[in-house]
Amino acid sequence: MERKKIQYAGEQTKAIHAGEFPDPATKASAPNIVMSTTFVVDADTGFSVEEMDEDSTWVYTRWGNPTVRQLEEKLAAIEEAESAIAFASGMGAVTALLFHLLKAGDHAVISDVAYAALSEITNELIPALGIEITKVNTSDTGAVSAAIRSNTKLIYVETPCNPILRITDIAAVAAIARKAGAKLAVDSTFATPIATKPLQLGADFVIHSLTKYLCGHGDALGGVLLGGKNDLALLRRKTSIRLGGTISPFNAWLIIRGLATLPLRMRVHQENAMQIASYLEQHHEIKRVIYPGLPSHPQYELIKRQMKNFSGIVTFQVKDKRNIKKIAEKLQIIHYAVSLGHHRSLIFYLDSGDLLQTSFKFDDPEQYDSWNDFAGEGIFRLSAGLENAEDLIADLEQALD
Ligand SMILES: *Cc1c(COP(=O)(O)O)cnc(C)c1O
DSSP: OOOOOOOOOSHHHHHHHTTOOOOTTTOOSSOOOOOOSBOOOOTTOOSOGGGOOTTOOOOBTTTOOHHHHHHHHHHHHHHTOSEEEEESSHHHHHHHHHHHHOOTTOEEEEESSOOHHHHHHHHTTTGGGTOEEEEEOTTOHHHHHHHOOTTEEEEEEESSOTTTOOOOOHHHHHHHHHHHTOEEEEEOTTTHHHHOOGGGGTOSEEEEETTTTTTOSSSOOOEEEEEOHHHHHHHIIIIIHHHTOOOOHHHHHHHHHHHTTHHHHHHHHHHHHHHHHHHHHTOTTEEEEEOTTSTTSTTHHHHHHHOSSOOSEEEEEESOGGGHHHHHHHOSSSEEOSOOOSSSOEEEEEEHHHHHHHTOOOOSHHHHHHHHHHHTTEEEEEEOOSSOHHHHHHHHHHHHO
């Protein structure tokens, strides 16, 4: 399967062409989907993944698949990573990484506010395996340094973090990780590679939920882990293939199609989010708006250094909590639904009391102060879609009325 790798300079060109090639048999210009789970092989083909390498022929789709490989190559090109492994979901990518890096007796430092499922497995399931976890506010680099132990193997950050849009200085935490001999993993789902490239800032691994902006259309779950070639080759053999969180080739094909327009979409997500955030900020019913593109974001200086695009998520607090249900029910264009990063605008209310009970565990009063600073009693998390901004603002206007 020899084919030459072309280097594309521009982000839009990469998003469209990287990883793809006309089908050798039919000359089809658009990628084919290969749904086959098994492949006809030579009689001397081995039955162990230990013998597998990058150039091996296709054997079984859990080990590797031509459509999934096209997705992985496109993602690696866009993120400027040596290598990528796609998974069935963002959480599939996260768990494969945790099982790869951590064993009983090891310690990991994890963002105290991060995607709820990651927070929840690191509260219970992972510690039950004999792995020590410390939750810190990773936007406070002093707190990260103070949490390091001799057995710290991993620092895990999410920036901007879900759901409160707090930012972590990736280069600063990468320096702490390097000194400690620990790996740094960054969940960059909210930023996307259009805004931030954590590997260039010193991270060892990047995670995206492909379900969000990278697919962009709300119709396929997926995840990806990106990093160095040797690390990921080992991870693919030891963890990903065996744990089995393999993405369906059909989902890979949908996400390849979504990725082609990622650079274009992120521009409009940012434009719409900026207009909505500015509108909400001056609305008399709104207490607080957080958006990385607003100078009122508490970390605006860091954001300007670290993010080339402010992405499309806005959070806001309402003055009167009794209006929450009414606002959710009155919206007509914006769907009241979880998830984010789709072409359709989505909104969901996240109550602080509920989240601090189920998902986020803070030991230090400073952690509560920081949460309150960003989220107060609770936030609407709005994912600005690709509709016309004036329609979205009109929808919010009638719902807030
Ligand atoms: C959605 C999300 C995940 C999990 O992704 P799934 O594809 O739903 O498994 C992880 N991290 C962040 C920041 C997310 O928003």
